[in-house]
Amino acid sequence: MQFEVTKISLNLEKTVGVNMKSFKTISSFIFACLMFVSGAVFAQAPDQSTPPDALIKMVVTEVMATVKADPDIQKGNIPKIVDLVEKKIVPYTDMRRTTEMAMGPNWKKATPEQQAQLTSEFKNLLIRTYSGALSQLRDQTVQFKALRAAPDDKEVVVKTVVLGRGDPVPLDYRLEKTANGWKVYDMNIMGVWLVEAYRNQFSNQISQNGVEGLVKFLQDRNKQLASAKPAN
Amino acid sequence: MINAAKLIGKIRQCILLCVAATLVGCASIPAGAERSPRDPWEPFNRSVFEFNEGLDAYLLKPVVAGYRFVLPEFVRDGIYNFFSNYNDIYTALFNLLQGKPDYAFNDFMRVMVNTTMGLGGLIDLATPGGLDKHKEDWGQTLGVWGVPSGPYVVLPFFGPSNVRDTFGTVADLESDYLFKYVKDVGLRNSITGLRVVNARNTYYEAGDLLDGAAIDKYSFMRDAYIQRRAYQINEGRDDEEPEAPVYENPYQ
DSSP, rough: OOHHHHHHHHHHHHHHHHTTHHHHHHHHHHHHHHHHHHHTTTOOOOTTTTHHHHHHHHHHHHHHHHHHOOOOTTTTTTHHHHHHIIIIIGGGGGGGHHHHHHHHGGGGGGGGGHHHHHHHHHHHHHHHHHHHHTTOOOSSSEOOOOOOOTTTEEEEEHHHHHHHSSSHHHHEEEEEEEEEEEEEEEEEEETEEEHHHHHHHHHHHHHHHHHHHHHHHHHHHHHHHHHHHHHO | OOHHHHHHHHHHHHHHHHHHHHHOOOOOOOOOOOOOOOOTTTTHHHHHHHHHHHHHHIIIIIHHHHHHSSOOOHHHHHHHHHHHHHHHHHHHHHHHTTTTTTHHHHHHHHHHHHHHHHTTTSSSSSSTTOOOOOOOHHHHHHTTTTOOOEEEEEEETTTEEHHHHHHHHHHHTTTOOHHHHSOOOHHHHHHHHHOOOHHHHHHHHHHHHHHHHHHHHHHHHHHHHHHHHHHHHHHHHHHHHHOOOOOOTTTT
């Protein structure tokens, strides 16, 4: 927070000029007060300046606490899980970039409309399939590994390990620095990058049925998953 | 006893016939799909994959469903922990062979703790105690020694593999005490059966998840297997930690 204040005042100094010292002092004082108040109200909510490892820790901790405290989610109440994912996870992801990366060179072949469709359908597919995994959370704990990155890195990998019943599951998040803070765009589950695992599947589907075919396939699959009964 | 042996022989014949029948009717690659350079034997692999899928859907998965219905969770956990502890002995040896003495020591301590205080391995006290679980096999050890993986192969019953890991799997079975050296045939088969059911049980939910997530399950599993094995082989080597893949981005 201190860091944020200095950054803002430095910016002011540049744009407004050095002479407006009093204005600068007052504005940074007001700003500091605002930051303090908002910091007290949203103690846990990550903002644009949250470093990537802290962001992952906050989101993961909060999602796990919510799942563990909610018997409905543990029973596999899909609408509730989807709601949780939409509110607590999706804001910190960049699904458009995920889809773009998974599409590779084929991304250019898609019209802007198709790109938007693909992004939203792929997002829904991932939410549908992984919400089942969320409902399985019980006594698991997450180990956060120290971040290995230079301060000016635009891309980092945050490593975690999920411990619980069975074998430990390494779970890594790949984040990119954007204007709106760090955003997750790829995940590594037990050594497998999500985007990488979808690349061939996407390109196969496209070479068989075109981009439109992939859109249709994802739409059909999502409808099918939505109508299926929950597994447990 | 003779009857049982005969029956097993019959079952074996039957299974071999089924394998042969599926392999002859090679499953075709979806038209227009790009061939992966890592998978030159794709038509063959796809047919073995189909065979495994059928075996799983009609035999293994229903058996595991029954296993989950009959046995309470703590018993299943105990069975899981027992075999996990048994495998840790091998993992410790493999980590020694791979030149990772710190990992080997960790695994050895796990076995010590879980075998004594964990009642012969039924309870895993080592993991919450801070001794991480590792998993190593012959295929990974060969990989660490620099043996290339070779083309991707789907093995009947064992699933995704490659040429190196096929030799690894054979070596795993040959060096496995419970599979190879237990004298009593009936006991040995029971243990092997229980191990198979236990192994399938650990990804009972994950299997359903995969079915929903996959666009083409065959290539999904292949690409995941290739990545995962490379990751496992590089694991624990800080200097050679697997880098995140570079994606071709048309807009950069």
